Amino acid sequence: MPHIWCPGCGHGIVLNNLVQSIDKLGLNKNDLVLVTGIGCSARISGYVDFHTLHTIHGRALAFATGVKLARPELTLLVAMGDGDALAIGGNHFIHAARRNIDITALIMNNRTYGMTGGQHSPLTGFGTKSTTAPLGNIEQVFDTMELAKAAGASFAARGTTYHVRSLQKLLTQAIRHKGFSVVEILSQCPTYFGRKTKAGTAADMLRSYRDNTVPVGSEAKQKNPDLIERGIFVQEERTEFCTAYEGLIQAAREGR
Amino acid sequence: MKRDNSRDKRLLFLQGNEVCVEAALYAGLGFFAGYPITPSTEISEQLSKRLPMLGGKFIQMEDEIASMCAIIGASLTGLKAMTATSGPGFSLKQEAIGYAVMAEIPCVIVNVQRTGPSTGLPTGVGQGDVMQSRWGTHGDHAMIVLTASNHQDVFAVTVEAFNLSETFRTPVVLLFDEVIGHMREKLVLPEPGEIPLVERLKTSVKEGTNYHPYLPREDGRLPMSDFGGVHRYNVTGLFHDMWGFPTTDPATAHELLHHLVDKIEGAGQRIARYNEFFLDDAECVLISYGSSARSALHLVESRRAVGERLGLLELQTLWPFPAAIVRDRCEHAKHILVAEMNMGQITQEVKKAVSDPERVFLANRFDGNLITHRDIKNVLRVIRGGGM
Ligand SMILES: Cc1ncc(C[n+]2csc(CCOP(=O)(O)OP(=O)(O)O)c2C)c(N)n1
Ligand code: SF4
Numbered sequence: 001m002p003h004i005w006c007p008g009c010g011h012g013i014v015l016n017n018l019v020q021s022i023d024k025l026g027l028n029k030n031d032l033v034l035v036t037g038i039g040c041s042a043r044i045s046g047y048v049d050f051h052t053l054h055t056i057h058g059r060a061l062a063f064a065t066g067v068k069l070a071r072p073e074l075t076l077l078v079a080m081g082d083g084d085a086l087a088i089g090g091n092h093f094i095h096a097a098r099r100n101i102d103i104t105a106l107i108m109n110n111r112t113y114g115m116t117g118g119q120h121s122p123l124t125g126f127g128t129k130s131t132t133a134p135l136g137n138i139e140q141v142f143d144t145m146e147l148a149k150a151a152g153a154s155f156a157a158r159g160t161t162y163h164v165r166s167l168q169k170l171l172t173q174a175i176r177h178k179g180f181s182v183v184e185i186l187s188q189c190p191t192y193f194g195r196k197t198k199a200g201t202a203a204d205m206l207r208s209y210r211d212n213t214v215p216v217g218s219e220a221k222q223k224n225p226d227l228i229e230r231g232i233f234v235q236e237e238r239t240e241f242c243t244a245y246e247g248l249i250q251a252a253r254e255g256r
Numbered sequence: 257m258k259r260d261n262s263r264d265k266r267l268l269f270l271q272g273n274e275v276c277v278e279a280a281l282y283a284g285l286g287f288f289a290g291y292p293i294t295p296s297t298e299i300s301e302q303l304s305k306r307l308p309m310l311g312g313k314f315i316q317m318e319d320e321i322a323s324m325c326a327i328i329g330a331s332l333t334g335l336k337a338m339t340a341t342s343g344p345g346f347s348l349k350q351e352a353i354g355y356a357v358m359a360e361i362p363c364v365i366v367n368v369q370r371t372g373p374s375t376g377l378p379t380g381v382g383q384g385d386v387m388q389s390r391w392g393t394h395g396d397h398a399m400i401v402l403t404a405s406n407h408q409d410v411f412a413v414t415v416e417a418f419n420l421s422e423t424f425r426t427p428v429v430l431l432f433d434e435v436i437g438h439m440r441e442k443l444v445l446p447e448p449g450e451i452p453l454v455e456r457l458k459t460s461v462k463e464g465t466n467y468h469p470y471l472p473r474e475d476g477r478l479p480m481s482d483f484g485g486v487h488r489y490n491v492t493g494l495f496h497d498m499w500g501f502p503t504t505d506p507a508t509a510h511e512l513l514h515h516l517v518d519k520i521e522g523a524g525q526r527i528a529r530y531n532e533f534f535l536d537d538a539e540c541v542l543i544s545y546g547s548s549a550r551s552a553l554h555l556v557e558s559r560r561a562v563g564e565r566l567g568l569l570e571l572q573t574l575w576p577f578p579a580a581i582v583r584d585r586c587e588h589a590k591h592i593l594v595a596e597m598n599m600g601q602i603t604q605e606v607k608k609a610v611s612d613p614e615r616v617f618l619a620n621r622f623d624g625n626l627i628t629h630r631d632i633k634n635v636l637r638v639i640r641g642g643g644m
Contacts, residue, residue, distance in 0.1 A: 030484065030488065052490045052491065056325075064329060065329065091322075245313065249311055252309040253308075
């Protein structure tokens with residue numbers, strides 16, 4: 001398939017797994033809307049045969065909120081880069097989570113701004129070099145899972161492009177979950193992050209996901225706090241926004 | 257004789273913002289997203305009550321950018337969608353307004369103007385967003401912007417905004433001002449069907465047959481298919497082909513931009529709305545719009561009473577600028593005086609439109625107070641060689 005991603009980019013692996021999860025769920029393509037922002041990750045909407053909406057940088061969740069509230073029966077998927085979701089779109093992210101609107105948000109975390117050439121993102125990390133932090137980044141990172149949880153997301157999970165089987169499962173569970181679901185996916189950008197930070201090739205980065213991540217709540221993490229946890233962090237039932245709105249319509253009509 | 261109770265019910269006494277709400281509902285509004293800002297907030301407040309009663313959707317988003325994005329998303333599912341704001345919020349919406357232009361998504365944006373720049377005078381009247389409404393977003397494009405000076409016309413142009421938006425698949429801006437938004441006056445609520453409504457042109461292409469969302473038709477209208485329907489397609493703010501997929505092909509880009517501009521500029525005659533008062537023999541033509549036009553009309557009527565040949569051209573379509581009408585009505589005028597509450601944003605357009613720009617003068621005010629008929633009269637006296 002011709003696509004715009006560089007050889008070795010993790011975004012293709014995310015696309016593959018997303019499509020497989022949807023297939024597994026047996027969803028009708030006419031009921032699926034995939035909304036994206038701007039960035040390499042956002043181009044994922046151009047390769048699928050759903051209703052697709054490629055919007056503006058950082059605002060994908062706001063567009064998706066409009067589609068979802070207008071047609072609650074549709075399944076809304078939103079794919080974003082870490083820049084999209086947590087820098088320019090950070091406010092929309094926490095508010096979509098707070099509302100607990102039934103949208104599945106994928107954050108493709110390559111720890112950089114890929115499309116604009118490797119500047120640091122909110123997830124790049126302290127001390128890491130970027131094209132706009134040539135002396136090393138002096139900004140701290142977010143923990144996406146903690147942020148999602150604090151903001152009110154009722155489902156939050158982290159996967160990687162190395163652990164594809166569990167990634168597929170996480171995506172399936174996230175889509176099935178009624179409420180705001182977040183799946184953060186560590187996805188390699190060999191072109192910019194790999195080169196700038198000496199993280200190496202795509203294969204090197206995939207190996208690092210294998211070696212530096214552990215399942216949530218494992219003992220290894222307690223011994224070595226630098227390890228990154230993957231798996232489900234939050235899974236709760238909470239009043240969903242569109243359902244609550246239906247109640248509002250009922251109340252208004254009955255004059256309550 | 258039996259009293260006509262129905263007529264009483266149709267007579268309302270409302271704020272301009274409330275009239276805008278009545279008109280939007282009359283036009284079939286199904287979705288509203290907004291963020292509070294003076295002097296537009298009553299629109300949100302009213303719709304938060306009215307829409308759920310009608311089964312429509314209201315959401316207060318986290319900011320104006322999100323509100324604009326949300327109405328675009330909702331419009332794609334087939335609902336008539338609107339947002340309302342004032343100057344600072346309007347600035348925030350601009351990138352997404354450009355997106356709606358590019359992706360050809362119908363929606364209505366109300367801007368009840370205050371005075372600026374920046375947060376300016378939140379409760380003061382102004383008309384400073386005339387140029388922002390035209391050129392606020394980046395790149396070349398066309399824009400439809402309407403305004404009104406009294407509540408009956410606020411109703412009519414609001415319905416028209418939805419009609420034009422659906423006809424041309426484009427965002428339409430309603431540029432009111434604080435005085436219009438907050439002033440209370442009579443509204444005769446039109447009967448259902450009294451003002452024709454334009455509904456979205458839906459594709460007749462059957463399921464299983466290729467639907468091209470951006471295949472131009474001879475009449476310029478592009479039939480739409482709702483998100484969630486049987487035709488799946490891509491929507492993007494990038495230059496795109498007739499399938500909606502991004503392209504960098506120079507010929508396709510050239511053609512698309514031409515299409516976006518021509519469909520609106522080419523329909524200037526149809527979009528142009530205005531009121532004329534005493535123009536037939538006017539020696540001096542006043543040109544005004546919004547609440548300024550009320551003061552201008554007051555002056556014209558009072559000077560006519562003492563025999564002065566004054567006339568008023570009240571613009572309701574600000575963009576595309578009705579240059580041909582302005583040129584025609586000003587042809588025999590000795591003086592042309594534009595009354596507006598900014599530093600001359602429409603005045604510049606009038607100068608471009610008429611044969612002799614030296615005939616064009618400006619009576620203005622931008623201190624948060626309504627321009628009065630006296631303010632305009634003072635400028636008129638100076639133009640005619642009198643002292644202040
Ligand atoms: C309002 C706005 N600001 C900046 C940009 C430029 N821009 C395009 S993509 C991008 C970063 C994308 O990074 P991310 O969201 O992490 O996705 P990635 O490309 O890394 O997958 C930026 C800053 C833009 N298109 N719009
Ligand atoms: S620049 Fe990075 S994120 Fe973008 S396509 Fe290339 S590898 Fe992927």
